Amino acid sequence: MAKVELKGVAKSFGAVRVLDPIDLCVEPGEFVAFVGPSGSGKSTLLRMIAGLESVSEGDVLIGGEEVTFAEPSERGTAMVFQSYALYPHMNVYDNIAFNLRLAKRPKSEIDAQVREAARTLRLEDLLERSPAQLSGGQRQRVAIGRAIVRHPKVFLFDEPLSNLDAALRVQMRLEIARLHREIGATMIYVTHDQVEAMTLADRIVALDDGAIQQTGAPLDLYARPSNRFVAGFIGSPKMNFIPAEVIDGTRAGVGLRLHAGDGTSFGLGALKSAKAGPVSVGVRPEAIRLHIAGGTPPAGTLEIPARVDSVERLGNVTYTYIDVGSDELLTVQSGGDVQLKSGDQALAAIQPESFHVFDAAGKTILSASAAPART
Amino acid sequence: MATTARIFGNKRVGFGQWVIYALIGIAGLFYGTPLAWLFLAGTRSGSSLDSDPPFTFGSFEQMAQSWANLASFNDFQILNWALNSLIYSVGGVTLSLIACIPAGYALATSDFPGRRVILILTLVAMITPSQSIVLPIFLEMNLIGLNNTYLGLILATGFFPFGVYLAYIHFSDSPPKGVLDSARIDGCSRYQLFTHIALPLARPIVSLVAFFSFLANWSNYYLAVVLLSDDKIYNLPVGLTALVSGSGALTNLAATGMPIKKPEVILAAILVILPVLVVFLIAQRFVRSGMLSGAEKG
Numbered sequence: 001m002a003k004v005e006l007k008g009v010a011k012s013f014g015a016v017r018v019l020d021p022i023d024l025c026v027e028p029g030e031f032v033a034f035v036g037p038s039g040s041g042k043s044t045l046l047r048m049i050a051g052l053e054s055v056s057e058g059d060v061l062i063g064g065e066e067v068t069f070a071e072p073s074e075r076g077t078a079m080v081f082q083s084y085a086l087y088p089h090m091n092v093y094d095n096i097a098f099n100l101r102l103a104k105r106p107k108s109e110i111d112a113q114v115r116e117a118a119r120t121l122r123l124e125d126l127l128e129r130s131p132a133q134l135s136g137g138q139r140q141r142v143a144i145g146r147a148i149v150r151h152p153k154v155f156l157f158d159e160p161l162s163n164l165d166a167a168l169r170v171q172m173r174l175e176i177a178r179l180h181r182e183i184g185a186t187m188i189y190v191t192h193d194q195v196e197a198m199t200l201a202d203r204i205v206a207l208d209d210g211a212i213q214q215t216g217a218p219l220d221l222y223a224r225p226s227n228r229f230v231a232g233f234i235g236s237p238k239m240n241f242i243p244a245e246v247i248d249g250t251r252a253g254v255g256l257r258l259h260a261g262d263g264t265s266f267g268l269g270a271l272k273s274a275k276a277g278p279v280s281v282g283v284r285p286e287a288i289r290l291h292i293a294g295g296t297p298p299a300g301t302l303e304i305p306a307r308v309d310s311v312e313r314l315g316n317v318t319y320t321y322i323d324v325g326s327d328e329l330l331t332v333q334s335g336g337d338v339q340l341k342s343g344d345q346a347l348a349a350i351q352p353e354s355f356h357v358f359d360a361a362g363k364t365i366l367s368a369s370a371a372p373a374r375t
Numbered sequence: 376m377a378t379t380a381r382i383f384g385n386k387r388v389g390f391g392q393w394v395i396y397a398l399i400g401i402a403g404l405f406y407g408t409p410l411a412w413l414f415l416a417g418t419r420s421g422s423s424l425d426s427d428p429p430f431t432f433g434s435f436e437q438m439a440q441s442w443a444n445l446a447s448f449n450d451f452q453i454l455n456w457a458l459n460s461l462i463y464s465v466g467g468v469t470l471s472l473i474a475c476i477p478a479g480y481a482l483a484t485s486d487f488p489g490r491r492v493i494l495i496l497t498l499v500a501m502i503t504p505s506q507s508i509v510l511p512i513f514l515e516m517n518l519i520g521l522n523n524t525y526l527g528l529i530l531a532t533g534f535f536p537f538g539v540y541l542a543y544i545h546f547s548d549s550p551p552k553g554v555l556d557s558a559r560i561d562g563c564s565r566y567q568l569f570t571h572i573a574l575p576l577a578r579p580i581v582s583l584v585a586f587f588s589f590l591a592n593w594s595n596y597y598l599a600v601v602l603l604s605d606d607k608i609y610n611l612p613v614g615l616t617a618l619v620s621g622s623g624a625l626t627n628l629a630a631t632g633m634p635i636k637k638p639e640v641i642l643a644a645i646l647v648i649l650p651v652l653v654v655f656l657i658a659q660r661f662v663r664s665g666m667l668s669g670a671e672k673g
Contacts, residue, residue: 052556073562085553089575098571099561146561 002063002153009058033201078147228362287354456614470533479542
């Protein structure tokens with residue numbers, strides 16, 4: 001268990017800056033996920049911690065020790081790669097034992113370590129196999145076994161589940177969570193899949209465009225995204241965005257007009273002041289209710305006329321895509337089934353408290369105050 | 376075409392496939408004919424070669440007789456040359472492997488000053504005809520006193536830029552970057568990366584370089600004829616050429632009385648190409664085998 005500190009760590013390739021200076025502290029035993037789209041610099045950052053990529057500026061400290069220029073093997077880290085990266089000419093046993101052999105450990109100790117790792121990862125029956133004879137999930141378990149026997153201070157995972165099929169991914173996700181519970185080591189996990197980040201991490205670092213956008217607990221990022229990027233990236237299905245305009249700031253709070261429907265306007269009491277001009281309003285798919293015209297909505301509810309574009313029924317949950325006259329279709333998530341079909345007219349009911357408001361630059365100026373209503 | 380073939384059952388071959396088979400057949404016939412002739416001619420007597428149709432099969436007795444004439448000539452000197460050829464080839468192949476494989480690996484995986492220049496020079500050396508540097512090599516060997524020695528020819532043939540280039544191409548994408556990264560984290564030094572990971576996975580390229588190097592060395596005539604003047608250390612191509620031209624078998628001059636006639640000359644040619652065929656059959660298995668399966672996804 002060790003603390004990982006990044007102090008102003010930046011990366012440039014020639015004149016091209018791919019990662020802005022980053023300050024980050026990963027506490028001992030913490031599970032941190034770097035999440036972001038491809039090209040966000042998350043893998044580069046991880047590889048700099050591993051020592052596989054040189055650091056252009058700043059310092060990397062592991063366990064309080066300065067390792068910015070140390071060889072990868074001297075940092076006490078172990079890494080699991082997306083591509084598994086097993087040694088194809090060695091069987092499973094030799095793959096796991098390779099590091100210990102390089103370190104010239106006694107044979108009996110190597111054997112004990114390898115067998116223990118194999119037991120933890122349920123690989124005992126596969127030790128004589130070559131990597132070519134293993135399935136994807138088994139290969140990734142071997143790769144994790146190779147990491148475990150090093151007893152690293154820090155585990156680094158570079159999109160370890162991306163090559164696995166959906167069912168296996170869920171299973172391996174649980175195994176990684178169990179591994180973290182059992183050995184309690186510091187883990188840094190890179191993924192573009194926000195579900196993996198949400199389910200595994202104690203803390204998420206959301207990266208985009210070579211810079212940290214927000215750091216925080218998964219549900220914090222979900223409930224209080226600091227900008228439009230994080231709002232859109234965390235959460236599945238992703239948050240709906242509706243272009244809007246600040247119309248005046250004179251009544252209690254700020255008035256907003258949506259560029260949707262017939263230009264619905266409403267006041268947001270929680271928003272004390274805002275410059276007039278374009279903003280965007282975000283609303284989670286589960287915060288929208290759909291109902292057929294008629295009936296009286298609860299007080300304060302906004303109702304926007306909508307046309308149902310398509311309906312996806314997954315059994316336990318239904319996604320309805322509705323057209324409210326804004327640029328993009330809105331996604332509505334409801335539990336169970338809905339009695340709507342493509343082409344139907346309906347009303348989309350939204351509590352104004354569930355709106356997130358972002359300024360023109362994408363920065364959050366208001367987070368939703370209402371917890372999404374239960375269905 | 377393919378769909379028509381499928382409609383009428385799998386046995387029907389489409390027009391496109393006919394064209395392909397026809398082309399393969401024509402090419403096989405065109406390029407295979409001389410080889411077939413050579414192996415058939417090895418069984419024929421001198422008079423049969425002069426008068427019978429080109430593709431007549433002689434007899435194995437005749438072949439044995441020709442072989443006896445060729446082999447026993449001058450106290451089995453031809454076996455001595457064959458042994459010499461083996462020494463030159465094994466020496467040349469070993470030396471070129473020791474140089475080419477690590478050189479290709481270094482050029483492909485590390486960035487060091489002068490890397491580009493070395494790569495360009497390798498390509499230049501590769502396309503330079505070896506004949507054009509025979510004289511400088513001769514003078515150089517003369518200078519250091521290695522002319523007319525085993526070591527001299529082996530040293531000269533150890534220079535094998537084509538092998539360096541082949542190895543460079545191979546190591547450019549093998550082993551996969553992730554495997555090398557993972558070995559670095561596991562604690563491999565740069566040297567161990569090569570010996571523990573890259574080299575064990577490089578059997579196809581080692582076989583390929585060895586094969587091409589063997590091919591060049593086994594049939595090496597020009598450099599050998601320049602560097603070697605003592606017939607005791609001749610290799611097969613030089614020795615056989617000396618023998619054949621000395622016997623007058625291929626000229627219409629008066630017979631010299633040596634038992635080296637056309638049938639013996641033909642056998643000599645077979646003797647040179649046969650080991651190449653055998654080595655190829657052995658090497659191709661390793662060249663083709665997928666050494667990397669299982670390393671990464673797939």
